[in-house]
Amino acid sequence: MDEEATDPKEARVFTNVISGLQRNYPKDKLEEISTSFCFICLLHLANEQGLKLETGEENPDAEDEKRVGNIWDLKVYRDPTAAPAA
Known part of the structure; x- marks a missing residue:
């Protein structure tokens, strides 16, 4: 892949990736x-490539979302200091 590297301050949102x-x-x-398959692949890539995952804005009225976040709002960042896993 010959694409230019993404800005580590710029997040990709899981919804947009899907x-x-x-x-x-x-x-x-x-x-x-499936969405589950995509999420598992994202976790694998995050581990291998040193991606940072962050939950989106929390909804204070939704107790479950407060604890785990909403998968569709999950933000993925590139960590420029991470080295690929061996």
Whole structure:
């Protein structure tokens, strides 16, 4: 991949990443990709590539979201000091 590195201060939001899959996969293949699978892949990449995950804005009225956050608002940052896992 020859893309320019992302700004470590700029977050990618999980919702936008999932939506971006539509550009890369045909509809029949996209239907086979679950949100859970995408999240597991994100955790794997975060571990391997040193990505920082952060919950989005917390909703003080929702007790569950307060504790774990909303997956759709999850923010992913590149850590410029992280080295790929061996």
